[in-house]
Amino acid sequence: MAFTSSESNDSEMASNSSESSGWMYEAAAIAAYAMLDCGISSSEKKPRKVPEESGYQFVQRQLSNEESCYNMFRMGRLVFYSLHEELVNNYGLTSSDEMCSIEALGMFLWMCGAPQSVRQAKHIFSHSLETVSRRFNDVLEAVNLLAAKNIKPIDETFAVVHPKIREHRSWPHFRNCIGAIDGTHIEVIVPPSKQPVHMNRHGYCSQNAMAVCDFDMRFTFVVVGWPGSAHDTRIWRDTVFNKYKNTFPQPPVEKYYLVDSDYPNRNGYLAPYKGQRYHITEFQNASQPIGLKELFNHAHSSLRNVIERSFGVLKMKWRILLKMPSYSMEKQAKIIIACMALHNFIRDSNLSDNDFDTLASDETYVDGDSGTTTSYVGDEEDMEDVRDAIVQALAGEY
Incomplete structure (x- = not known):
């Protein structure tokens, strides 16, 4: 504040200024004493920070x-x-x-x-x-x-052949296929005592989540909570035949899911031929399929790849799944399920989505965190007959 005065009242102002200064010093002393009496120093009393944006x-x-x-x-x-x-x-x-x-x-x-x-x-x-x-x-x-x-099939009877099957170049040979199954690893933080059982073949601690998807890249079933060292086949057997046998979307007679070579070729689950090239990436920059078994594997892989792409979109969108925070195991499992539910909700909206659009037709995509290689499990003759019949049909077009 600026003060102006004439020469005639300089002395009066000086007197007033002296009195005012004395009053101000007295007031400051009282305030300082009050703050000390309350245990508060003037240096500690700071205004509460108001966020720029709520x-x-x-x-x-x-x-x-x-x-x-x-x-x-x-x-x-x-x-x-x-x-x-x-x-x-x-x-x-x-x-x-x-x-x-x-x-x-x-x-x-x-x-x-x-x-x-x-x-x-x-x-x-x-x-x-x-x-x-x-x-x-x-x-x-x-x-x-x-x-x-x-997280369930839209058509729980699987009575209608999915349009993507009809549009695929292998039609009508896989007309009884209703989806694909695979496992994926979700990196997690666990207590030291639980690290050995959660350590997967990739060298980090994880949960091995098994999921089923349809050809719209929707998840139709998921089971979580298994440690990373658990084999895909063990999770599959416990899910389908034991713990979740009444809630798992079982394939009707003559229908089947596509599975990779980590799973058995059994009724309702069609696996590729073992010991042959399988993944689409194995055929890139190389010769076309050689022989009927590789021809089958190539067609099988291009269809089953939908589960790889579904996992790809899931982790591209919800990056918390790339490395889970140190929550309880139960909470980590709930987050995995929640991310899959959000994935489906977005897909069911039928609106364009950049992440889905990126991988919707990329048959070469491979989920780098796929499940654990299993020990050998015997195939069943009925599904071998189904596989051989498809091979013979493909041979007629080869």
């Missing part, structure tokens, strides 16, 4: 732009709002005093897609660690309830 504002800013929404939440705006409505109306997602349901969903997708830690979410969304963790769990539970409804 978590809700952050979410709304991403939703205002289609590209930002996709990059941050791994889905377009229409899918985001549809998912939010579905979770709120049917699967128990609610708002809380600290965080509304829109913000909670946005935070969950942001954490799973990047991935981002709880501490990073605390910084961006301006909530306590406890609030971030609790609301993440709220959305996780809601999405797992969704998974129970949307």
Whole structure:
């Protein structure tokens, strides 16, 4: 503040200034004493930092732009709002005093897609660690309830041949195929005592998740929780014939799933010929299939590749699956299932999606984290007859 005066009142102002200064020093002394009496030093008393943007504002800013929404939440705006409505109306997602349901969903997708830690979410969304963790769990539970409804075949009778089978160059030889099965490894952090059993053949600790998919790249069944050292065949046998035999989408008579050479060639599960080239990548920059068995394997692999591409989209979109945070094993399993449910929800929207579009027709894609090689399991004569019949039909066109 600036003061102006004339020469006639200089002395009066000096006197007033002296009195004012004395009063100000006295007031400052009283304030300092009060702060010391409360155990607070003047250097410790800092104004509370006000965030430049609240978590809700952050979410709304991403939703205002289609590209930002996709990059941050791994889905377009229409899918985001549809998912939010579905979770709120049917699967128990609610708002809380600290965080509304829109913000909670946005935070969950942001954490799973990047991935981002709880501490990073605390910084961006301006909530306590406890609030971030609790609301993440709220959305996780809601999405797992969704998974129970949307991770299943659209046609549970498998009465209709899938259009992708009819469009494939091997039609009509695989007309009874209803999907593909494989395992994939999800890197996890486990206590030292559990590391040996979770160590997979790739040299890191993982869960071996077995999944079934259809030819729309939708997951129709998943089983998680198995340690990385578990063989694909062991997981498959326990799932199909034991623990989940009543909920697994069993193939009807004469129908079958495509499996790779880690699985047996048994009724309902058609495997390739062992000891022959199989993966599409093995035929690249090389000769065409040699002999009828390689011809069968080539056609089989190009169809079964849909499970590889489905895993590829899943991990491309939800990068939390590339290295899971150090949550409990139960929570890690729920996150895997939740990501598959989100994968299906996006696919079921029938809207264009960059990640799906990238791998939808790439028959050369191979999931680098596929399941564990198994010991030999005997084939069954009936499925050998099916395989040989397809070979003979292909031979007529070769």
